[in-house]
Amino acid sequence: MQRRDFIALVGASAVSWISGPFTASAQTASKIYRLGTLAARNPIDDKSHFGSILVRVLAERGYALGQNLALDARGAEGDLHRVPQLLQEMKAGKVDACVVTGYPVAVAAKTAGVPTVVAFGAGDPVATGLVQSLSRPGGNITGISDNAAELSTKRLSLLKQLNPKLRRVAMLWNKDDLGMAMRYQVSADVAQSVGVAVMPLGVGEPNDFDEAFAAMNRDPPDAILMVADALTILNRKCVFDYAAERKLPAIYEYDFLVRDAA
Numbered sequence: 001m002q003r004r005d006f007i008a009l010v011g012a013s014a015v016s017w018i019s020g021p022f023t024a025s026a027q028t029a030s031k032i033y034r035l036g037t038l039a040a041r042n043p044i045d046d047k048s049h050f051g052s053i054l055v056r057v058l059a060e061r062g063y064a065l066g067q068n069l070a071l072d073a074r075g076a077e078g079d080l081h082r083v084p085q086l087l088q089e090m091k092a093g094k095v096d097a098c099v100v101t102g103y104p105v106a107v108a109a110k111t112a113g114v115p116t117v118v119a120f121g122a123g124d125p126v127a128t129g130l131v132q133s134l135s136r137p138g139g140n141i142t143g144i145s146d147n148a149a150e151l152s153t154k155r156l157s158l159l160k161q162l163n164p165k166l167r168r169v170a171m172l173w174n175k176d177d178l179g180m181a182m183r184y185q186v187s188a189d190v191a192q193s194v195g196v197a198v199m200p201l202g203v204g205e206p207n208d209f210d211e212a213f214a215a216m217n218r219d220p221p222d223a224i225l226m227v228a229d230a231l232t233i234l235n236r237k238c239v240f241d242y243a244a245e246r247k248l249p250a251i252y253e254y255d256f257l258v259r260d261a262a
Contacts, residue, residue, distance in 0.1 A: 032068055032070055033070070034072060034095045035058070035099065036071075036073070036098035037071065037073045039076070040104060041077065041233065042075045043073035044073055049256070072093055078230060084111075087112040091113075097115040099117045100116055102121040102229055103130075103177055103229075106118045107130060109140075117143045120144050121179070122143070124146060126145075152191070156196060159225070162223070166249075167196065167197060168196065168197045169197070169222065170224045170225070171191075171200060172201045172225070173227035174204065177231070180229045187225065199219070199221050201215060201216070203231065213242050221248070224249070226250065226251075228257060244261075
Protein backbone atom coordinates (compact mmCIF):
# COMPACT_ATOMS: atom_id res chain seq x y z
CA MET A 1 0.00 0.00 0.00
CA GLN A 2 1.31 3.43 -0.99
CA ARG A 3 1.51 6.33 1.46
CA ARG A 4 -1.38 8.13 -0.24
CA ASP A 5 -3.59 5.10 0.42
CA PHE A 6 -2.58 5.08 4.07
CA ILE A 7 -3.42 8.77 4.38
CA ALA A 8 -6.78 8.21 2.65
CA LEU A 9 -7.63 5.64 5.33
CA VAL A 10 -6.44 8.03 8.02
CA GLY A 11 -8.59 10.81 6.54
CA ALA A 12 -11.65 8.57 6.61
CA SER A 13 -10.95 7.70 10.26
CA ALA A 14 -10.51 11.37 11.13
CA VAL A 15 -13.89 12.13 9.54
CA SER A 16 -15.55 9.50 11.73
CA TRP A 17 -14.10 11.14 14.86
CA ILE A 18 -14.98 14.66 13.74
CA SER A 19 -18.51 14.04 12.51
CA GLY A 20 -19.65 11.35 14.91
CA PRO A 21 -22.98 9.93 13.73
CA PHE A 22 -23.50 12.66 11.11
CA THR A 23 -22.33 12.92 7.53
CA ALA A 24 -20.55 15.92 6.03
CA SER A 25 -23.68 16.91 4.10
CA ALA A 26 -25.63 17.13 7.35
CA GLN A 27 -23.25 19.63 8.96
CA THR A 28 -24.29 23.24 9.38
CA ALA A 29 -22.30 25.80 7.41
CA SER A 30 -21.47 27.74 10.58
CA LYS A 31 -19.74 24.80 12.31
CA ILE A 32 -15.94 24.77 12.00
CA TYR A 33 -14.30 21.49 12.93
CA ARG A 34 -10.82 21.53 14.43
CA LEU A 35 -8.41 18.76 13.45
CA GLY A 36 -5.07 18.53 15.23
CA THR A 37 -1.96 16.79 13.94
CA LEU A 38 1.02 15.94 16.09
CA ALA A 39 4.32 14.33 15.10
CA ALA A 40 7.57 13.71 16.94
CA ARG A 41 9.43 15.72 14.30
CA ASN A 42 7.96 18.33 11.95
CA PRO A 43 4.31 19.46 11.92
CA ILE A 44 2.00 17.64 9.51
CA ASP A 45 0.49 20.77 7.99
CA ASP A 46 -1.11 21.48 4.62
CA LYS A 47 2.33 22.35 3.18
CA SER A 48 3.87 18.97 4.08
CA HIS A 49 3.50 15.90 1.89
CA PHE A 50 1.44 13.88 4.38
CA GLY A 51 -0.60 16.88 5.46
CA SER A 52 -1.48 17.98 1.93
CA ILE A 53 -2.87 14.52 1.14
CA LEU A 54 -4.82 14.47 4.41
CA VAL A 55 -6.33 17.89 3.69
CA ARG A 56 -7.28 16.80 0.17
CA VAL A 57 -8.94 13.61 1.39
CA LEU A 58 -10.91 15.51 4.01
CA ALA A 59 -12.04 18.03 1.37
CA GLU A 60 -13.34 15.14 -0.74
CA ARG A 61 -15.48 14.18 2.25
CA GLY A 62 -16.91 17.65 2.76
CA TYR A 63 -14.39 19.18 5.16
CA ALA A 64 -12.61 22.09 3.46
CA LEU A 65 -9.73 23.96 5.07
CA GLY A 66 -10.65 27.60 5.62
CA GLN A 67 -14.37 26.86 5.32
CA ASN A 68 -15.61 24.29 7.82
CA LEU A 69 -12.21 22.86 8.82
CA ALA A 70 -9.33 24.33 10.83
CA LEU A 71 -5.98 22.57 11.13
CA ASP A 72 -3.86 22.78 14.28
CA ALA A 73 -0.56 21.22 13.14
CA ARG A 74 2.24 20.74 15.66
CA GLY A 75 5.57 18.96 15.87
CA ALA A 76 7.83 18.18 18.82
CA GLU A 77 10.98 18.78 16.70
CA GLY A 78 12.52 15.57 18.08
CA ASP A 79 11.95 16.50 21.74
CA LEU A 80 9.41 13.98 23.03
CA HIS A 81 9.28 15.71 26.41
CA ARG A 82 7.26 18.44 24.68
CA VAL A 83 4.53 16.07 23.51
CA PRO A 84 2.28 16.10 26.64
CA GLN A 85 2.32 19.90 26.76
CA LEU A 86 1.53 20.18 23.06
CA LEU A 87 -1.40 17.79 23.53
CA GLN A 88 -2.72 19.81 26.45
CA GLU A 89 -2.51 22.98 24.35
CA MET A 90 -4.40 21.29 21.51
CA LYS A 91 -6.97 19.98 23.97
CA ALA A 92 -7.40 23.48 25.40
CA GLY A 93 -7.89 24.67 21.81
CA LYS A 94 -10.81 22.22 21.59
CA VAL A 95 -9.61 20.03 18.74
CA ASP A 96 -12.30 17.55 17.71
CA ALA A 97 -9.74 14.88 16.85
CA CYS A 98 -6.00 14.49 16.39
CA VAL A 99 -3.94 12.60 13.80
CA VAL A 100 -0.60 11.43 15.23
CA THR A 101 2.46 9.46 14.14
CA GLY A 102 4.68 7.20 16.25
CA TYR A 103 4.08 5.16 19.41
CA PRO A 104 5.32 7.73 21.98
CA VAL A 105 2.96 10.38 20.60
CA ALA A 106 0.07 7.91 20.34
CA VAL A 107 0.38 6.72 23.94
CA ALA A 108 0.60 10.34 25.14
CA ALA A 109 -2.56 11.18 23.19
CA LYS A 110 -4.31 8.20 24.74
CA THR A 111 -3.32 9.39 28.21
CA ALA A 112 -4.50 12.93 27.41
CA GLY A 113 -7.90 11.60 26.36
CA VAL A 114 -7.83 13.25 22.92
CA PRO A 115 -9.80 11.39 20.18
CA THR A 116 -6.86 10.10 18.14
CA VAL A 117 -6.14 8.54 14.75
CA VAL A 118 -2.73 6.85 14.48
CA ALA A 119 -1.41 7.41 10.96
CA PHE A 120 1.66 5.17 11.11
CA GLY A 121 4.75 4.26 13.10
CA ALA A 122 3.12 2.99 16.30
CA GLY A 123 3.79 -0.71 15.76
CA ASP A 124 1.30 -3.37 16.85
CA PRO A 125 -1.29 -1.44 18.92
CA VAL A 126 -2.60 -4.57 20.65
CA ALA A 127 0.85 -5.82 21.69
CA THR A 128 1.83 -2.40 23.04
CA GLY A 129 -1.48 -1.95 24.88
CA LEU A 130 -2.68 1.05 22.88
CA VAL A 131 -5.97 -0.74 22.11
CA GLN A 132 -7.86 -3.74 23.46
CA SER A 133 -8.17 -5.44 20.06
CA LEU A 134 -8.24 -4.54 16.38
CA SER A 135 -11.94 -5.29 16.05
CA ARG A 136 -12.89 -3.45 19.27
CA PRO A 137 -10.13 -0.94 20.04
CA GLY A 138 -12.09 0.82 22.77
CA GLY A 139 -10.99 4.08 24.37
CA ASN A 140 -9.97 7.07 22.25
CA ILE A 141 -7.53 5.48 19.76
CA THR A 142 -8.04 4.18 16.24
CA GLY A 143 -5.91 4.10 13.08
CA ILE A 144 -3.31 1.98 11.29
CA SER A 145 -1.70 -1.19 12.64
CA ASP A 146 1.74 -2.39 11.49
CA ASN A 147 1.85 -6.07 10.56
CA ALA A 148 5.57 -6.39 11.18
CA ALA A 149 5.77 -10.14 10.62
CA GLU A 150 4.31 -10.00 7.11
CA LEU A 151 6.15 -6.84 6.11
CA SER A 152 9.49 -8.04 7.47
CA THR A 153 9.17 -11.28 5.51
CA LYS A 154 8.69 -9.26 2.31
CA ARG A 155 11.55 -6.90 3.11
CA LEU A 156 13.95 -9.75 3.82
CA SER A 157 12.91 -11.48 0.61
CA LEU A 158 13.77 -8.30 -1.29
CA LEU A 159 17.18 -8.18 0.36
CA LYS A 160 17.74 -11.82 -0.59
CA GLN A 161 16.92 -10.96 -4.18
CA LEU A 162 19.61 -8.28 -4.05
CA ASN A 163 22.07 -10.65 -2.40
CA PRO A 164 21.23 -14.36 -2.73
CA LYS A 165 24.09 -15.13 -0.34
CA LEU A 166 22.52 -13.01 2.41
CA ARG A 167 23.32 -14.54 5.80
CA ARG A 168 23.46 -11.64 8.26
CA VAL A 169 21.42 -8.45 8.54
CA ALA A 170 22.18 -5.47 10.78
CA MET A 171 18.94 -4.08 12.21
CA LEU A 172 18.83 -0.49 13.45
CA TRP A 173 15.94 0.55 15.68
CA ASN A 174 15.06 2.96 18.48
CA LYS A 175 15.50 0.86 21.62
CA ASP A 176 13.69 3.47 23.76
CA ASP A 177 10.47 3.27 21.71
CA LEU A 178 8.33 0.30 22.80
CA GLY A 179 6.49 0.12 19.49
CA MET A 180 9.73 0.04 17.51
CA ALA A 181 11.47 -2.34 19.93
CA MET A 182 8.62 -4.81 19.53
CA ARG A 183 8.66 -4.34 15.76
CA TYR A 184 12.39 -5.05 15.76
CA GLN A 185 11.84 -8.23 17.77
CA VAL A 186 9.22 -9.50 15.35
CA SER A 187 11.53 -8.67 12.42
CA ALA A 188 14.41 -10.47 14.14
CA ASP A 189 12.24 -13.55 14.73
CA VAL A 190 11.21 -13.57 11.07
CA ALA A 191 14.84 -13.24 9.95
CA GLN A 192 15.96 -16.16 12.10
CA SER A 193 13.07 -18.31 10.86
CA VAL A 194 14.33 -17.93 7.28
CA GLY A 195 17.94 -18.61 8.18
CA VAL A 196 19.20 -15.04 8.39
CA ALA A 197 21.24 -14.06 11.46
CA VAL A 198 20.50 -10.69 13.05
CA MET A 199 23.02 -8.12 14.22
CA PRO A 200 21.00 -6.08 16.79
CA LEU A 201 21.91 -2.39 16.83
CA GLY A 202 19.53 -0.54 19.12
CA VAL A 203 20.01 3.23 19.29
CA GLY A 204 18.60 5.74 21.76
CA GLU A 205 20.24 9.03 20.75
CA PRO A 206 22.22 10.44 17.79
CA ASN A 207 25.63 9.51 19.26
CA ASP A 208 24.59 5.85 19.33
CA PHE A 209 24.76 5.71 15.53
CA ASP A 210 28.55 6.06 15.68
CA GLU A 211 28.68 3.05 17.99
CA ALA A 212 26.43 1.10 15.63
CA PHE A 213 28.70 1.90 12.67
CA ALA A 214 31.77 0.92 14.69
CA ALA A 215 30.16 -2.44 15.47
CA MET A 216 29.46 -2.99 11.76
CA ASN A 217 33.04 -2.06 10.92
CA ARG A 218 34.30 -4.71 13.33
CA ASP A 219 31.93 -7.38 12.09
CA PRO A 220 30.47 -6.41 8.70
CA PRO A 221 26.90 -7.51 7.94
CA ASP A 222 25.58 -8.46 4.49
CA ALA A 223 22.80 -5.85 4.57
CA ILE A 224 21.03 -3.25 6.73
CA LEU A 225 17.36 -3.02 7.71
CA MET A 226 16.41 0.25 9.42
CA VAL A 227 13.23 0.34 11.51
CA ALA A 228 11.80 3.83 10.92
CA ASP A 229 10.77 6.16 13.72
CA ALA A 230 11.49 9.81 14.60
CA LEU A 231 15.04 9.06 15.82
CA THR A 232 16.19 6.91 12.91
CA ILE A 233 14.50 9.16 10.34
CA LEU A 234 16.16 12.26 11.78
CA ASN A 235 19.53 10.52 11.52
CA ARG A 236 18.85 8.75 8.24
CA LYS A 237 21.55 10.50 6.22
CA CYS A 238 24.40 8.97 8.21
CA VAL A 239 22.85 5.53 7.64
CA PHE A 240 22.44 6.25 3.92
CA ASP A 241 26.05 7.41 3.66
CA TYR A 242 27.41 4.43 5.58
CA ALA A 243 25.55 1.95 3.36
CA ALA A 244 26.54 3.77 0.16
CA GLU A 245 30.23 4.03 1.05
CA ARG A 246 30.42 0.30 1.76
CA LYS A 247 28.06 -0.72 -1.06
CA LEU A 248 25.86 -2.49 1.49
CA PRO A 249 22.32 -3.39 0.39
CA ALA A 250 19.88 -1.58 2.69
CA ILE A 251 16.13 -1.48 3.01
CA TYR A 252 13.98 1.23 4.58
CA GLU A 253 10.36 1.10 5.63
CA TYR A 254 8.92 4.11 3.77
CA ASP A 255 9.13 5.14 0.14
CA PHE A 256 10.35 8.67 0.89
CA LEU A 257 13.36 7.20 2.72
CA VAL A 258 14.27 5.20 -0.37
CA ARG A 259 14.05 8.34 -2.50
CA ASP A 260 16.19 10.24 0.01
CA ALA A 261 18.81 7.49 -0.07
CA ALA A 262 19.00 7.44 -3.87
